[in-house]
Amino acid sequence: MSKHIDDFRRAGHELVDWIADYFEDTRKYPVLPPIEPGGLARQLPRSGPGQGEPMDRILEDFYKLVVPAVTHWNHPRFMAYFPSSGSPPGVLGEMLSAALNTNAIVWKSSPANTELEGVTMGWLRQWLGLPEEFFGIIYDTASTGAVHAIAAAREMADPEARLKGGARGLVLYASDQAHSSVEKGAIAVGIGRENVRKIGSDAEFRLKPDLLRRAIESDLQAGLKPFCVVATVGTTSSASVDPVAETAAVAEKFGLWLHIDAAYAGPAAILPERRWILEGAERAHSFVLNPHKWLLTSADLSAFYTRRPDILRRAFTLVPEYLRTGQDAVATNLMDYSLAMGRRFRSLKLWFVLRYYGRDGVMEMLRRHIAFGQRLAGAVDADPRFERVAPVHFGLVCFRYKGTDEQNQKLLDTVNATGKTFLSHTVLNGRYVIRCAIGNFQTTQEDVDEIWALVRSSAP
Amino acid sequence: MSKHIDDFRRAGHELVDWIADYFEDTRKYPVLPPIEPGGLARQLPRSGPGQGEPMDRILEDFYKLVVPAVTHWNHPRFMAYFPSSGSPPGVLGEMLSAALNTNAIVWKSSPANTELEGVTMGWLRQWLGLPEEFFGIIYDTASTGAVHAIAAAREMADPEARLKGGARGLVLYASDQAHSSVEKGAIAVGIGRENVRKIGSDAEFRLKPDLLRRAIESDLQAGLKPFCVVATVGTTSSASVDPVAETAAVAEKFGLWLHIDAAYAGPAAILPERRWILEGAERAHSFVLNPHKWLLTSADLSAFYTRRPDILRRAFTLVPEYLRTGQDAVATNLMDYSLAMGRRFRSLKLWFVLRYYGRDGVMEMLRRHIAFGQRLAGAVDADPRFERVAPVHFGLVCFRYKGTDEQNQKLLDTVNATGKTFLSHTVLNGRYVIRCAIGNFQTTQEDVDEIWALVRSSAP
Incomplete structure (x- = not known):
């Protein structure tokens, strides 16, 4: 043996x-x-x-x-999509999770899992300045968080759906820059793609609250049932930040569930100088950020908070006889808040990371990446052949060569074919745009400088 | 640094x-x-x-x-719920997955992830004797698989739902022994709990196909829309095996999606002498089994197969601009088949496990556990104070002390309080039943014997 x-x-x-x-x-x-x-x-x-x-x-x-x-996501010159800052101490946590192989279906099925999840989610909540009543749970991804948020929102608006099935006519709102998972979640839950309103955004790609209000009013007049708003803090294309407080005010006026998708940029709120990105977030019904993006933790680990755990639970609880325990009245059974019944011991790696780096170490990393981003933004601005196409609040810089979309696409392919970096693209205002997302724990100023030199020398 | x-x-x-x-x-x-x-x-x-x-x-x-x-799920005397047979080579795979921290959103975002997932799922498909056209994908849990199956079934029956939202009246069928995730998935997708029919099972807790047929006919007469049947191979309470071929015949007659939940018992079909449990499974639309239960792999790793990847894809694809790649026409982008967009490199640990143990090693383990189960069943049968309450085809033995439910509950608590084992319970035919689920990779005959001796000596 x-x-x-x-x-x-x-x-x-x-x-x-x-x-x-x-x-x-x-x-x-x-890299590629x-x-x-x-x-x-x-x-x-x-x-x-x-x-x-x-x-x-x-x-x-x-x-x-x-x-x-x-594709080396942990490469210091991986700049595609959003970064993953998976770090060495997190790997240690994963080794132990795999060896123990415990499963927090119910509290009893592994008390350490449920309690360490509560403790680490509490620490993170404090660092983010979110209210103490926010209940935290770890899911695999922010997409899964979106499905849970939308299902909870439906539970609040249409409690009959749980029993009778969803009626048509519920309408969800998000900006035209929101992540595709919002739409995908709405389709899965039975809301329908037609009932997802993509609200226009401003010149800096932020949701326009007045357009949101008008869209809701128009749907109400048409006899539809607005039920959910999603605001994004750090959109996928440009890392723009929706005005959370004004969006919350509109959601409150009409009694809608407000979900905040801060998957990428959320951790930046740990910095006092970026705390503004979550102003108003205390009014949200649910909130998600991904430590596996920009908080030194390897995938998967998505932190989901809600100030209405009662509604989330109502949407998802179903307790079969074989999972009833003597502690049901006094302990949290995480399966009650989740589509997936089984759950790995994910909090262990987060605990390793938060303790090993501490709040100071995390802040140092975030500031370093933001400084790299701003310096790159300055370099783009200083080069007359290039233009920057979005503000830089974090580590993501969006820019384009002042030429055709085809020239930009070819430039991107040329740069990526070297294997020296991996940049990705998006479309903003109808134009092809190159994205450089800085966020690996080992990235240096030299890495960023050399990538920018490579881009410049590869341009037509 | x-x-x-x-x-x-x-x-x-x-x-x-x-x-x-x-x-x-x-x-x-x-253990506890x-x-x-x-x-x-x-x-x-x-x-x-x-x-x-x-x-x-x-x-x-x-x-x-x-x-x-x-709670030590990897303890050789952990006998609660279903076993987890997480093994040493799988832990090595997890270490590497965490270190590489790659993400197979699209093929390009890490080719090795997508391709190794295809390869390992192919190996497993062959061992199970499933048809080559079955497309395999790894999800976290069988509960997540159930949601995907139900959403794909809805896409087949009501393609308008994707756009317009779910209309009421779709009806799903499963036995009264099916896992709670089926009902939970139906609620999430917007089918509604009222529209989940729990079909009666026979004396061995197997779905009765004639009752299924009658329920469908009755719903059709009432103007409802039957759309999905779930058959279970290894139910959670007793590991009973629904008659798959007869269930498939009914599903086909009415054009319904057939999902097979073989989360626990599926791996047993690798044994020629247990191949019968999947007879007819080739007619299913989707199929799930959990290598993280009884195939030496640590959580989470659930293997999902479908012979209609076209419909699964239609239900879940949404490609934002920032994820379009030059290989979209020729490569598989796994995000198209999944609610979660991000996905860990889970296939790596499965590849370690399947290679390290090989088919022979896996078969040896399965046979060992089944032999332990059958010997325990014999011991229960031989003791006049106890009764066995379900057939034993795998490693799960369900039994009760011939006394009151309260006596059985107290017996279970007494046994578990010793810390020497962890057994769980269920209710079958309205009576409290103790479950002993054998399946850890290190469990020996001596472990099982001592647990049985402990149960006997703890009985009133």
Whole structure:
């Protein structure tokens, strides 16, 4: 019985060193792997092995086949999408979670999971300046958080839906810059894509509260039932920040559930100088931010808060006999607040990260990335061949070469083909835009400078 | 910059040894921790640290505070709920996933993730004898799989719902033994609890296809729209196996989506002598089993298959501009088939497990657990003070002391309070029943014998 434990011990030590070396030498890898679709799959057997294989052969294939097919999200020059700042102490937490393999379906099924989730979500809530009555729960992603928020909003507006099914006519509002998960969640929950209103945004890509108010009034006049508003703090395209307080005022006027999607930019509110981004957030019904984006934690870990846990619970609780426990009256059973019944011990890695870096270490990282972003913004502004297309409050800089969309697309492809960085794109005001999202825990000023030099030298 | 990497290296080696020791000595821990609600939380600070803390202090608190508050799912005498057979090689895969921290939103965002997911899901599909056209994708849990199945079923029956929202009147069918996630999924998607029909089961807790047919006919006559049937292979209470082929025939007759929930028992179909449990499964529209239950893989990893990926995709695809790539026409973008957009590199641990143990190793484990279950069933049958209440096809044995429900509940509490095992309960035919679910990778015959001796000596 103990061969697999011996093998684990030996391979575990080897992999700890491999991981430490990987963190030290990440820059030696191309950020984007130079492979075509099918490039890895065709090197692997089409059928699983009949007999078990030696651990060394598995590790060798990992090094030689898997790693070269990986896009290195932990590379200091990975600047695509939003950053992931997964850090070494978080990896330790994940090792332990996998080994313990506990599952907080109910409190009793692993008290440590439920309680550490409560404790770490409390710490984070305090750092963010959110009210103490906000109840915190960890989901996998902000998309999953959006589905839960929308379902809770439906529960508040149409409690009959739980029993009888959703009636048509509920309407949800978000800016035209909101993440696609809002629309996807609305489709899943049975709201329908037609009933998602994309409210226009201003020159800085922020939701316009007066347009929101008018859209709600118009739907009410048409006999529809507005039920939910989503405000975004750090939109995906440009990291714009919706005016939360004014949006909250409109939501309150009409009695709608307000969900705040701060998946990317939320952590910045830990900084006093960025606290303004969450002004009014205490009035939200639900709020999500992703420590697996910009808070040094590897995926997946999305922090969801609600000041109406009673409604979230009503939307999701169903207790089968085999999960009733003697502590149901006095303990939190997290399955009552979640579509997924099983849940990994995710809070353990967050606990490692928050303790290891502390609030000061987190603030230092956030400020460093924001400074890099602002310096890059300045460099873009100083180059007459380029234009910046959105304000820079965080680590994301959106810019374009002053030429055609095709020229910008070609520029992006040229830069990414070098393997020296991975930038992504979006469309803003109908134009193709290049995004540089700074946020890896190892990124330096030199990294950003060299990426910008590469962009400049690759332009027509 | 490198202090946290040095700390990782040192602590990583320490934790590899701790984990190996933990696997070797798990039996020294009480399965259920002797703590009350709040017992861990009150030992931890109410606020996160301002300054970062030394790694050693975090590890010390992990050992001294967290571990004693954990329910040991990886304990060889953990027999509650369904087993988790999380194994050492899977932990290695998780370490690497956390370190690489890659995310297969689209193929390009990490080709290795998407391709290894396809490869491992293909291997598993072959071992299970499912048709080659079944498309596989990894979700976190079978509950999440149920939501996706129900949403795809709705897309097939009522394609307007995506645009206009769900209309009332869709009806879903499952046995009265089906998992609560089916009902929860139906509520979330907007079907409504009233429109979930719980079809009666037979003396062995199997769905009765004639009752299913009659329920569908009755709903059709009432002007309702039957759209989905869920059959269960290994129900949560008793691990009963619904007659899949006959259920499929009814579903086909009325054109309904058939989802098979084989979360627990599915892996047993790898054994020729248990292949019968999936007879007819090739006719299902979707199918789910959890390698994190009985296939040596730590949570979370749920394998979802569908022979209608076109419909699943139609239900869930939404491609924002910032995620369009040059490979969209030729590569699989997994976000198109999922509510959650982000996805951890889960297939890596499955690849480690399937390769390390091989099909033979997996079969040996499954057979060992089934033999333990059958021997325990025989012991129950041989004791006149106890009765067995369900057939034993796998590692789950359901039994009761021939006395009152209260006596059985007290018996269970007495046994669990020893810390020597953790059994759970259910209600079958209106009576309180004790469940012993055998499935840990380190469980021995001696473990099972001692648990049974403990139960006998604790009975009135």
